[in-house]
Amino acid sequence: MSGRELIAAYKIWLLFGALAEVVTGTGFGRCPAYPSLPNFDAQRMTGIWYEVERSFYLVEIAASCTRLNVTLNDRGYFQITVDSVNRWTGSQSTSYGIGIPSYNGSSVFRYKLNNRMPYLIGRLLPGAGQYNILFTDYDQFALVWSCSSVSLAHSDRIWVLGRKQEIEADVRVQIYAIMQELRLDPDRLFISKNTNCTDSLEAE
Numbered sequence: 001m002s003g004r005e006l007i008a009a010y011k012i013w014l015l016f017g018a019l020a021e022v023v024t025g026t027g028f029g030r031c032p033a034y035p036s037l038p039n040f041d042a043q044r045m046t047g048i049w050y051e052v053e054r055s056f057y058l059v060e061i062a063a064s065c066t067r068l069n070v071t072l073n074d075r076g077y078f079q080i081t082v083d084s085v086n087r088w089t090g091s092q093s094t095s096y097g098i099g100i101p102s103y104n105g106s107s108v109f110r111y112k113l114n115n116r117m118p119y120l121i122g123r124l125l126p127g128a129g130q131y132n133i134l135f136t137d138y139d140q141f142a143l144v145w146s147c148s149s150v151s152l153a154h155s156d157r158i159w160v161l162g163r164k165q166e167i168e169a170d171v172r173v174q175i176y177a178i179m180q181e182l183r184l185d186p187d188r189l190f191i192s193k194n195t196n197c198t199d200s201l202e203a204e
């Protein structure tokens with residue numbers, strides 16, 4: 001290998017190394033603990049949300065046009081219907097889940113799929129776990145975060161939900177600033193695929 005080739009190879013290695021770190025969101029130690037959003041109003045979280053951006057997650061790589069319909073039941077639990085389209089096969093899928101706040105009025109909740117499925121499998125399916133609505137203005141966007149500890153390490157995921165399928169640039173700047181305050185790297189986010197969504201999943 002010539003010197004130049006070696007440097008090129010090294011640069012590629014660096015690029016992949018840096019990328020892997022940015023992309024995976026893994027770290028040593030337990031999950032960082034974000035507190036519940038002060039004065040969180042669960043009622044105002046209800047309604048339709050679109051997934052606008054999210055961190056990389058292999059299992060969801062083909063999902064597009066992801067839309068959530070959030071309602072509250074009389075126990076104060078979130079009932080969440082998630083519709084998405086597999087952009088490789090075009091098939092639409094719907095999952096039903098329930099979000100149980102850690103206490104009444106908390107923005108931290110445990111999410112589990114509500115399918116008729118053995119508990120263990122339901123728990124292992126993508127989506128189940130501990131979630132935190134880190135920030136929301138209720139009318140435009142919500143920043144949702146989930147983290148799981150695996151022995152000595154943790155892995156977290158981030159979603160930006162919008163009331164519309166796109167978020168305007170000035171709002172996006174605000175969201176990224178909030179993320180930086182929370183020590184979450186906005187570079188980890190990918191724009192969700194919301195092109196060519198069918199009419200039923202399109203924003204009004």
Ligand SMILES: *[C@@H]1O[C@H](CO)[C@@H](O)[C@H](O)[C@H]1NC(C)=O
Nearest residue numbers: 047048068069070071079081
């Ligand atoms: C959202 O869910 C509620 C309750 O199931 C339903 O009444 C409403 O029509 C749904 N909204 C949309 C846009 O699908």
Ligand SMILES: *[C@@H]1O[C@H](CO)[C@@H](O)[C@H](O)[C@H]1NC(C)=O
Nearest residue numbers: 073074075076077103104105
């Ligand atoms: C939760 O708190 C709100 C306001 O403090 C109250 O109106 C509501 O009834 C409570 N819900 C439950 C399930 O305790």
Ligand SMILES: *[C@@H]1O[C@H](CO)[C@@H](O)[C@H](O)[C@H]1NC(C)=O
Nearest residue numbers: 064087193194195196197198
């Ligand atoms: C959307 O669909 C149109 C017509 O089927 C196609 O020409 C276009 O390439 C699609 N766009 C994307 C981004 O998939």
